[in-house]
Amino acid sequence: MKKVRDAEASKARVFDAAAEEFALHGFVGAKVDRIAARARVNKAMIYYHFKNKAALYRAVVGDMFAATAARLRELRASNLTPAQQIDEFIAIVAREGQARKYFPRMWLRELADDGRHMGERNFADLTAIVSILAAILADGQKAGVFRPMPPFVVQVGIVGPLFLFLATGPLRSTAALKARIPISNISTDVLIDYVRAMTKGALSAQRP
Amino acid sequence: MKKVRDAEASKARVFDAAAEEFALHGFVGAKVDRIAARARVNKAMIYYHFKNKAALYRAVVGDMFAATAARLRELRASNLTPAQQIDEFIAIVAREGQARKYFPRMWLRELADDGRHMGERNFADLTAIVSILAAILADGQKAGVFRPMPPFVVQVGIVGPLFLFLATGPLRSTAALKARIPISNISTDVLIDYVRAMTKGALSAQRP
DNA sequence: GTCTATAAATAGATAGAC
DNA sequence: GTCTATCTATTTATAGAC
Numbered sequence: 437m438k439k440v441r442d443a444e445a446s447k448a449r450v451f452d453a454a455a456e457e458f459a460l461h462g463f464v465g466a467k468v469d470r471i472a473a474r475a476r477v478n479k480a481m482i483y484y485h486f487k488n489k490a491a492l493y494r495a496v497v498g499d500m501f502a503a504t505a506a507r508l509r510e511l512r513a514s515n516l517t518p519a520q521q522i523d524e525f526i527a528i529v530a531r532e533g534q535a536r537k538y539f540p541r542m543w544l545r546e547l548a549d550d551g552r553h554m555g556e557r558n559f560a561d562l563t564a565i566v567s568i569l570a571a572i573l574a575d576g577q578k579a580g581v582f583r584p585m586p587p588f589v590v591q592v593g594i595v596g597p598l599f600l601f602l603a604t605g606p607l608r609s610t611a612a613l614k615a616r617i618p619i620s621n622i623s624t625d626v627l628i629d630y631v632r633a634m635t636k637g638a639l640s641a642q643r644p
Numbered sequence: 645m646k647k648v649r650d651a652e653a654s655k656a657r658v659f660d661a662a663a664e665e666f667a668l669h670g671f672v673g674a675k676v677d678r679i680a681a682r683a684r685v686n687k688a689m690i691y692y693h694f695k696n697k698a699a700l701y702r703a704v705v706g707d708m709f710a711a712t713a714a715r716l717r718e719l720r721a722s723n724l725t726p727a728q729q730i731d732e733f734i735a736i737v738a739r740e741g742q743a744r745k746y747f748p749r750m751w752l753r754e755l756a757d758d759g760r761h762m763g764e765r766n767f768a769d770l771t772a773i774v775s776i777l778a779a780i781l782a783d784g785q786k787a788g789v790f791r792p793m794p795p796f797v798v799q800v801g802i803v804g805p806l807f808l809f810l811a812t813g814p815l816r817s818t819a820a821l822k823a824r825i826p827i828s829n830i831s832t833d834v835l836i837d838y839v840r841a842m843t844k845g846a847l848s849a850q851r852p
Numbered sequence: 853g854t855c856t857a858t859a860a861a862t863a864g865a866t867a868g869a870c
Numbered sequence: 871g872t873c874t875a876t877c878t879a880t881t882t883a884t885a886g887a888c
Contacts, residue, residue: 443871446872462672462753462756463673464669464673465672467862467863467864468865469863469864478872478874479865480866480871480872480873481872481873483864483866484872488864488865489864489865541756544752544753544755545752545756547752548667548749549670550812550814550818551815551818551819562819566819566823566825567823567824567825570825586828588819588820588825588830589805589834589838592804592805592808592809592812593839596800596803596805596806596808596809597797597800597805599804600800600804601796604755604758604800606758607758610758611771611774611796614768615771615775615778616775617774617775617778617796622796626794626797627797630846633846634801634846635842637842637846637848638838654854675880685854686853686854686855687855687882688853688855688883689855691882691884696882696883697883
C-alpha cells in the first residue's frame with residue numbers, strides 16, 4: 437500500500453520532470469538522465485513506469501490533447517452561437533495551454549517535427565480538435581456571419597499567436613531589454629482578447 | 645582559381661544542407677554526418693568552412709534575419725501610411741520566410757529554445773526587426789488609426805500564423821486526410837491576406 | 853582542399869542484486 | 871520498487887597524410 441502510493445508519486449514526478457525537460461530541450465535534446473535527476477528518481481525507474489522515452493513523451497502530449505478535446509466537445513454540445521463558440525474555442529486553447537506551462541514549447545517543436553513523435557491516440561485527439569473548429573466555421577458560414585476560410589488557416593491564426601506568446605516569455609524579456617521596449621506585463625486576458633479580435637475581424641462576413 | 649570556385653560551391657552546398665538538416669531536426673537533432681552526406685562533402689570539410697556546428701547554425705539564421713531586417717529598413721524609409729506599412733511588414737516576413745523553406749521550422753524551434761543558439765549578430769537583427777514594428781505601431785497610434793497594443797502581441801499575431809502555416813505543410817496534409825477535411829491548396833497570398841485582415845481588424849482604433 | 857582514422861564524450865536501455 | 875554497473879551505439883571534433 438505504502439509502495440503503491442510511492443509508485444504513483446514517483447510516476448507523477450517523472451511525468452512532470454519529463455514535461456519540463458521535453459519543453460526545454462525537445463524530444464531529441466531531452467536526456468533521460470536529466471529527467472531522472474529532475475524527478476529525484478533513479479533512471480531505471482523511468483523504464484519501470486514507462487516503456488521508453490517515446491512512450492513517456494506521448495503520455496505528456498496526450499494529457500494536453502485529451503483535456504482540450506474533452507472541453508471542446510462540451511463546447512460543441514452547447515448552444516452558443518458560432519461567434520461565441522469561436523471566442524470559447526480560443527479561451528479553452530489558451531487556458532489549457534497556460535495550465536501546462538511546458539506544452540506550448542513542446543507543441544512548437546512537435547509541429548516543426550511534423551508530428552513525428554506523436555502516437556495514434558495523440559493524432560486522434562488532434563484530429564478531433566481540428567474537426568470541431570471546422571464544424572464551428574461551417575455553422576458560421578451557413579448562418580452568414582463568417583466568410584469562407586479553410587479551417588487550417590483559422591487554426592494557425594489562433595494557435596500561432598497564443599502558443600508563440602505562451603512559449604516565449606524569457607526570450608521576450610531579453611529582447612525587450614535589448615530593443616529598449618518597455619516590458620509591460622501582458623496578461624493572458626489581453627492576449628485572449630487580441631486573438632479574439634483578430635480572428636473575428638478576419639472572419640467577419642461583411643468587410644470593406 | 646578552380647579550387648576557389650569549388651570551395652565556394654561546396655561551402656554553399658554545406659549551407660543549404662545544414663539549413664535543411666536544422667529545419668528537420670533542430671540544433672541538437674541535426675547530425676554533422678548527415679549534413680556532410682546531404683552536401684556530398686566530406687565531414688571534415690564542414691569544419692574547414694565553418695568553425696563548428698554552432699557557427700554554421702548562426703550563419704543560416706543570420707541569412708534570414710539580415711535579409712528581413714534590410715528589407716524592413718527600406719520599408720521604414722518609405723513614406724507609406726502606418727496601415728500600409730503593417731501590410732508590407734506582413735508581406736516581407738511572409739515572402740522572406742517562404743523564400744527560405746527551412747527557416748519557419750528553424751524559428752519555431754529556436755523560439756522554444758529561448759534563442760539559445762543565436763549569436764550577438766542574430767540578436768541584433770532580431771532586435772532591429774522588433775523595433776521597426778514598434779515604431780510603425782507608435783506612428784499609427786499617434787495618427788489615431790491604431791489602438792495601443794504591446795509590440796510583442798502584434799508580433800506574435802503576425803509571425804505566429806505565418807510561420808506555423810509555412811512550417812507545417814506535410815503535417816496539415818496528414819491531418820486533413822485523417823479529419824476528412826478537403827485539402828484545399830492554400831496559397832501564400834490567401835495566408836497573407838488573412839493575416840493582414842486579422843492584424844488590422846485587431847488594431848483598428850474604432851471598434852464596437 | 854580533401855580524405856581516413858580515431859580520440860573522447862555521451863546517451864538509451866537493460867541485467868541483475870537487493 | 872529501487873539501485874549499481876555496464877553494454878552498445880552514436881556523435882562532435884581533430885590530427886595528419888596526400
